[in-house]
Amino acid sequence: LAxxxxxxxxxxxxxxxEIELGLRIEPLAAEASAAGVGDIQALRDTYRDAVLDYRGLSAAWxxxxxxxxxxxxxxxxxxxxxxxxADLDSQxxxxxxxxxxxxxSDMHKLRVLGGLAEQVGALWQVLVTGERGHGIRAF
Structure with missing residues (x-):
């Protein structure tokens, strides 16, 4: 026993x-998982990695x-x-x-970069398919 x-x-x-963070984040992870964001454990792991072992914007992406x-x-x-x-607000x-x-701050940048990546992808599709009506044409 000892x-x-x-x-x-x-x-x-x-x-x-790590255990405390996993327990504290459980309700938000369950809510996000129910909304189709991803698996609860993957959400918890991603959050724990982001706050305990953050390696920068590129690694987060x-x-x-x-x-x-x-x-x-x-x-x-x-x-x-x-x-x-929620963690910032928690006493x-x-x-x-x-x-x-x-x-x-980096998550905000990541959100902006993600939107930019989607826009570039959409622009690329327009250029590749030659779709008209966007004011863009391939050379």
């Missing part, structure tokens, strides 16, 4: 914040594309922004508010 207690204490020390290829980027980023906002959060603000 070994089990020691193992639980060690796990709480090593992974306590690649991570979201890899985990949610079938979901529009805007919907995943909206979930992340909502979760980050019990043990996360650094400056880091959360930085991730929030």
């Amino acid at each position: 070994l089990v207690d020691q193992a639980l204490l060690r796990m709480a020390d090593e992974q306590g914040l 690649q991570d979201i594309q890899a985990r949610f290829a079938a979901t529009p980027l805007e919907r995943v980023v909206a979930f992340l922004q909502k979760a980050l906002s 019990s959060s043990r996360l650094d508010p400056v880091k959360l603000e930085r991730v929030m």
Whole structure:
């Protein structure tokens, strides 16, 4: 029994914040999952990675594309922004508010870049298909 207690204490020390974040984000992840954004566990993992192991805008873009290829980027980023906002508003959060603000700022940039990527993709389709009526023509 003492070994089990020691193992639980060690796990709480090593992974306590990850477990706490997973539990805290569960309602928002369930709501987003029910709305078709993605799998609850993938949403929770993405959020935890964003706040605990944030590696920048490019890595966030690649991570979201890899985990949610079938979901529009805007919907995943909206979930992340909502979760980050909830953590910023929470008085019990043990996360650094400056880091959360930085991730929030990057999520806004990611949302804008995602919209731009969609527009460029649509423009490319118009150019490739030669579709008329947009005031754009191929050379």
